[in-house]
Amino acid sequence: MTDGTAGWLPLSAGERSVAIEVLVHGPLSRTELARRLGLSAGSLTRLTKPLIESGLLVEVPEAGAPAETRQGRPSQPLDVVADSGFFLGFKITEDTVYGVVTTLRSHIVARHDRPLTTHDPAEVADVLAEMTAELAKEHPRLAGIGIGVGGFVQDRAVVGESPFLLWRDVPLADLVEERTGLPVVVENDVAALVEAETWFGAGRGLDRFVVLTIGAGLGYGLVLGGKRVPFAEEDRGFGRHWIVDSNGPLTPDGRRGSAVSLLTIPSIRYQVRAATGIDRGYEEILALAAAGDPMPARVVDEAARALGTLVAQISNFVMPQKILLAGEGVGLMDVAGKTVEETVRDLRHPLAAPVGLETKVSDFHDWARGAAVLAIKVLVLGSAEA
Amino acid sequence: MTDGTAGWLPLSAGERSVAIEVLVHGPLSRTELARRLGLSAGSLTRLTKPLIESGLLVEVPEAGAPAETRQGRPSQPLDVVADSGFFLGFKITEDTVYGVVTTLRSHIVARHDRPLTTHDPAEVADVLAEMTAELAKEHPRLAGIGIGVGGFVQDRAVVGESPFLLWRDVPLADLVEERTGLPVVVENDVAALVEAETWFGAGRGLDRFVVLTIGAGLGYGLVLGGKRVPFAEEDRGFGRHWIVDSNGPLTPDGRRGSAVSLLTIPSIRYQVRAATGIDRGYEEILALAAAGDPMPARVVDEAARALGTLVAQISNFVMPQKILLAGEGVGLMDVAGKTVEETVRDLRHPLAAPVGLETKVSDFHDWARGAAVLAIKVLVLGSAEA
DNA sequence: GGACTTACTTTTGGTGCGAAACAATTGCTG
DNA sequence: CAGCAATTGTTTCGCACCAAAAGTAAGTCC
Numbered sequence: 088m089t090d091g092t093a094g095w096l097p098l099s100a101g102e103r104s105v106a107i108e109v110l111v112h113g114p115l116s117r118t119e120l121a122r123r124l125g126l127s128a129g130s131l132t133r134l135t136k137p138l139i140e141s142g143l144l145v146e147v148p149e150a151g152a153p154a155e156t157r158q159g160r161p162s163q164p165l166d167v168v169a170d171s172g173f174f175l176g177f178k179i180t181e182d183t184v185y186g187v188v189t190t191l192r193s194h195i196v197a198r199h200d201r202p203l204t205t206h207d208p209a210e211v212a213d214v215l216a217e218m219t220a221e222l223a224k225e226h227p228r229l230a231g232i233g234i235g236v237g238g239f240v241q242d243r244a245v246v247g248e249s250p251f252l253l254w255r256d257v258p259l260a261d262l263v264e265e266r267t268g269l270p271v272v273v274e275n276d277v278a279a280l281v282e283a284e285t286w287f288g289a290g291r292g293l294d295r296f297v298v299l300t301i302g303a304g305l306g307y308g309l310v311l312g313g314k315r316v317p318f319a320e321e322d323r324g325f326g327r328h329w330i331v332d333s334n335g336p337l338t339p340d341g342r343r344g345s346a347v348s349l350l351t352i353p354s355i356r357y358q359v360r361a362a363t364g365i366d367r368g369y370e371e372i373l374a375l376a377a378a379g380d381p382m383p384a385r386v387v388d389e390a391a392r393a394l395g396t397l398v399a400q401i402s403n404f405v406m407p408q409k410i411l412l413a414g415e416g417v418g419l420m421d422v423a424g425k426t427v428e429e430t431v432r433d434l435r436h437p438l439a440a441p442v443g444l445e446t447k448v449s450d451f452h453d454w455a456r457g458a459a460v461l462a463i464k465v466l467v468l469g470s471a472e473a
Numbered sequence: 474m475t476d477g478t479a480g481w482l483p484l485s486a487g488e489r490s491v492a493i494e495v496l497v498h499g500p501l502s503r504t505e506l507a508r509r510l511g512l513s514a515g516s517l518t519r520l521t522k523p524l525i526e527s528g529l530l531v532e533v534p535e536a537g538a539p540a541e542t543r544q545g546r547p548s549q550p551l552d553v554v555a556d557s558g559f560f561l562g563f564k565i566t567e568d569t570v571y572g573v574v575t576t577l578r579s580h581i582v583a584r585h586d587r588p589l590t591t592h593d594p595a596e597v598a599d600v601l602a603e604m605t606a607e608l609a610k611e612h613p614r615l616a617g618i619g620i621g622v623g624g625f626v627q628d629r630a631v632v633g634e635s636p637f638l639l640w641r642d643v644p645l646a647d648l649v650e651e652r653t654g655l656p657v658v659v660e661n662d663v664a665a666l667v668e669a670e671t672w673f674g675a676g677r678g679l680d681r682f683v684v685l686t687i688g689a690g691l692g693y694g695l696v697l698g699g700k701r702v703p704f705a706e707e708d709r710g711f712g713r714h715w716i717v718d719s720n721g722p723l724t725p726d727g728r729r730g731s732a733v734s735l736l737t738i739p740s741i742r743y744q745v746r747a748a749t750g751i752d753r754g755y756e757e758i759l760a761l762a763a764a765g766d767p768m769p770a771r772v773v774d775e776a777a778r779a780l781g782t783l784v785a786q787i788s789n790f791v792m793p794q795k796i797l798l799a800g801e802g803v804g805l806m807d808v809a810g811k812t813v814e815e816t817v818r819d820l821r822h823p824l825a826a827p828v829g830l831e832t833k834v835s836d837f838h839d840w841a842r843g844a845a846v847l848a849i850k851v852l853v854l855g856s857a858e859a
Numbered sequence: 860g861g862a863c864t865t866a867c868t869t870t871t872g873g874t875g876c877g878a879a880a881c882a883a884t885t886g887c888t889g
Numbered sequence: 890c891a892g893c894a895a896t897t898g899t900t901t902c903g904c905a906c907c908a909a910a911a912g913t914a915a916g917t918c919c
Contacts (some may be wrong), residue, residue, distance in 0.1 A: 319826035432874025545896025
């Protein structure tokens with residue numbers, strides 16, 4: 088089952104950089120690669136040869152721009168053999184396991200979800216193995232599995248602590264490897280999403296990059312020099328102590344006026360419920376706010392200001408080239424993006440370099456995709472460093 | 474005059490790392506260097522040979538621990554020839570030029586200040602040349618000059634814009650090189666201080682490091698991966714838009730409740746003057762606050778909380794290994810350090826890794842030393858990258 | 860069809876490194 | 890004091906990697 092991957096490892100530093108560049112930036116000719124990587128043309132011949140022989144790269148006919156006919160010998164673009172291997176990504180939540188199959192390029196080619204009725208580690212591993220078997224029917228050439236879990240993960244293998252699963256020191260990678268025979272990488276869900284975006288998404292090629300996720304909680308990821316910076320508190324809830332407005336609302340989660348109290352979906356729903364007595368869904372609240380209903384509008388406006396304040400603070404102190412907003416709560420940007428941007432502008436030095444703010448509409452399959460990307464990173468390229 | 478430096482450049486990457494390690498961490502044996510740099514013993518022989526031949530390094534008798542007599546061949550520590558060259562550092566303020574002479578190790582061996590009665594570029598360059606001549610009497614082996622200026626500096630040579638000197642596009646490096654015959658490096662004062670601390674000071678060997686200076690204004694420096702991150706606004710005043718407390722005081726500088734309004738020396742003096750009608754010095758205000766005088770105590774307390782808030786925000790978003798407080802306003806920490814630390818703790822996640830907060834008592838000669846270090850960095854090691 | 864342009868390959872030589880053998884210098888032991 | 894162990898530093902060799910230059914391939918332009 089792992090035949091396709093046998094010849095991949097190990098890659099030298101030069102080969103790895105070539106493989107990553109092609110993987111991330113699509114078909115590229117050797118000359119173009121030499122330019123991008125700062126290497127000579129000769130080196131590219133040398134570096135690409137083993138990659139082509141091992142089956143990771145192929146020469147493709149010519150890019151989709153045959154109209155642009157230049158003089159001289161036509162270039163010979165190289166591309167990854169996208170279907171030389173598929174990767175599985177799982178995201179485990181309290182009540183559901185979301186699964187995706189992706190290509191080497193991290194394109195999702197299949198989805199499959201399953202309710203989770205137990206939190207017993209062995210039974211969860213059984214569920215994952217069953218889902219793997221099911222997905223393997225359609226895509227037999229599976230090369231590895233990535234699993235994203237909310238919680239503290241050690242060595243990309245052991246779930247050290249997960250509050251919502253009530254796990255402690257569960258060797259999840261081993262459990263799933265035993266059952267599937269595939270190599271498994273386990274990581275914190277936010278960390279996996281951040282790494283995926285750093286590679287294939289909004290953070291591609293950036294030196295300083297921040298990911299902020301809004302959902303049931305807040306997530307924060309910082310990438311410096313292409314590497315994610317680990318935070319001690321990252322898996323026990325960001326933002327509970329980020330006091331944005333000391334006069335802000337008090338909610339069950341987080342401190343008064345904290346980012347969590349102002350921004351997360353449960354806190355926003357709680358505020359509306361506490362004020363009106365009606366339990367409304369998040370999207371419903373956004374729609375009401377957009378329509379001008381005063382109470383939801385006030386809550387949403389406050390949330391937008393809080394988000395703007397956070398973005399400004401991050402910009403002021405980290406100066407990332409881009410900040411990516413992701414998670415199920417980014418609908419806020421559609422309704423109140425203008426307020427967010429105004430707040431950011433107000434709290435930044437007028438001469439400061441503007442920071443790109445990007446919103447990514449995302450569902451749970453994106454988290455699973457993030458886990459799959461981490462598996463690609465570790466298993467194909469033999470290293471987590473980029 | 475530059476004989477001693479003739480053979481230094483250029484250094485290969487390996488040689489440079491050896492030179493820096495010895496320069497920064499004192500006498501080290503080849504074996505110890507191999508361990509620290511992750512190189513083989515043989516490479517160290519190769520790399521150290523040209524450095525010794527060029528006179529930058531020497532074998533020194535043995536460290537000050539002859540008691541610790543181990544078995545085997547005794548190690549042969551290498552050290553920089555500290556007096557093989559001296560470096561000049563200048564800090565130009567509105568009314569004074571502060572000058573220091575340092576060794577290669579950045580130890581200050583002489584100081585000399587001069588009032589500045591004119592801001593005419595040529596005359597300022599004359600003053601610098603005269604000070605250089607004077608200091609050269611005692612220390613003839615001058616190898617280079619570093620100059621720190623508040624303002625925007627381009628290419629480490631040209632003062633693009635300096636508000637307090639009313640300069641624009643002044644080729645200061647050229648002007649001083651003409652008059653002294655020495656190589657000159659010009660840099661923004663905060664940037665120079667940050668680089669100096671990154672090398673020889675509190676930031677030695679750290680990956681993520683922040684410098685916050687408090688004085689007439691605020692300065693902020695971010696070092697990631699050993700490299701300083703350039704900020705577009707850095708030379709036009711940090712902190713004017715960092716709103717710490719929207720109900721805070723309104724002062725002539727900065728926005729209401731901004732870090733500048735709460736923390737800088739002029740703002741603190743302004744607040745006390747506005748409330749009491751008496752114009753008091755900064756140190757005097759700190760002393761009164763410590764003694765319990767209500768009005769100064771309130772202003773100082775508010776400043777301490779503001780500082781704590783900033784430190785917490787920086788910690789939360791950047792997660793530096795250390796934050797260094799420097800500048801003429803750090804006396805605040807002596808009087809209200811406890812308040813600062815409490816505020817930081819209050820605004821950090823309880824599980825978050827603690828951030829080292831270090832205070833550096835500094836006067837203007839430290840700024841001059843920073844400029845000298847930058848000259849060492851550029852002139853001796855042939856590169857600003859570490 | 861010849862001149863030209865661009866892409867890629869091959870060859871050559873240099874650099875920097877580690878591995879391993881070797882030399883040097885001490886302490887320890889009988 | 891001779892011999893051994895321990896440790897540091899040196900020399901030699903070979904490998905991995907790269908750039909430069911020369912050569913080859915495959916197209917366009919006139």
